[in-house]
Amino acid sequence: xxxxxxxxxxxxxxxxxxxxxxxxxxxxxxxxxxxxxxxxxxxxxxxxxxxxxxxxxxxxxxxxxxxxxxxxxxxxxxxxxxxxxxxxxxxxxxxxxxxxxxxxxxxxxxxxxxxxxxxxxxxxxxxxxxxxxxxxxxxxxxxxxxxxxxxxxxxxxxxxxxxxxxxxxxxxxxxxxxxxxxxxxxxxxxxxxxxxxxxxxxxxxxxxxxxxxxxxxxxxxxxxxxxxxxxxxxxxxxxxxxxxxxxxx
Numbered sequence: 001x002x003x004x005x006x007x008x009x010x011x012x013x014x015x016x017x018x019x020x021x022x023x024x025x026x027x028x029x030x031x032x033x034x035x036x037x038x039x040x041x042x043x044x045x046x047x048x049x050x051x052x053x054x055x056x057x058x059x060x061x062x063x064x065x066x067x068x069x070x071x072x073x074x075x076x077x078x079x080x081x082x083x084x085x086x087x088x089x090x091x092x093x094x095x096x097x098x099x100x101x102x103x104x105x106x107x108x109x110x111x112x113x114x115x116x117x118x119x120x121x122x123x124x125x126x127x128x129x130x131x132x133x134x135x136x137x138x139x140x141x142x143x144x145x146x147x148x149x150x151x152x153x154x155x156x157x158x159x160x161x162x163x164x165x166x167x168x169x170x171x172x173x174x175x176x177x178x179x180x181x182x183x184x185x186x187x188x189x190x191x192x193x194x195x196x197x198x199x200x201x202x203x204x205x206x207x208x209x210x211x212x213x214x215x216x217x218x219x220x221x222x223x224x225x226x227x228x229x230x231x232x233x234x235x236x237x238x239x240x241x242x243x244x245x246x247x248x249x
Contacts, residue, residue, distance in 0.1 A: 042076055067235075092239040095174055106121060107121070134202055
């Protein structure tokens with residue numbers, strides 16, 4: 001019996017390093033350490049800089065403006081920049097929250113832009129209107145419109161989104177506290193895809209759009225930071241966790 005346990009222990013010691021090595025070879029890294037906002041910066045107008053909307057909870061990042069919706073846009077921005085990548089994360093939305101959020105990518109904060117603005121595209125997250133989740137809005141000054149689907153401005157109706165997105169249902173925290181939604185963003189060149197709960201929502205060719213003169217001048221669309229958004233004047237409660245990214249070389 002002891003000899004058998006000894007053999008199993010030896011096998012475990014052999015297999016364990018291989019598993020860790022394989023994880024490293026796959027190239028996935030965590031962007032949230034599970035305890036604080038190390039590696040992230042809050043970016044906003046000076047008048048909102050004293051407000052603590054973004055915080056780290058027990059294994060998740062939370063944005064909570066439910067008691068104070070009197071604010072402009074407030075972003076939580078990654079210190080690192082990325083170009084071609086596969087991003088995976090989980091999020092929770094709450095029925096009590098009427099606000100919306102989103103994951104901005106290949107973006108850049110400009111302190112001189114009307115006091116401060118984060119230019120770049122964004123995958124929308126909208127609890128009250130879940131069919132918007134995964135659609136791509138471009139926050140870049142001079143653009144500021146839906147680019148998937150392609151619309152003239154910020155207005156969007158359920159009838160204007162692809163059928164595949166209209167069936168997307170979010171899993172609310174009140175229904176099951178252990179059930180989180182998933183979002184993936186995949187960027188290769190000017191091709192951007194988004195997936196929500198395993199369903200492809202957007203498959204967008206940004207050639208001539210994300211790399212046009214407006215985006216080149218602002219140095220966004222091809223490379224930049226990731227960011228989680230608090231929309232202006234929103235009473236928002238949302239949580240993010242398990243934020244992993246893999247860069248394509």
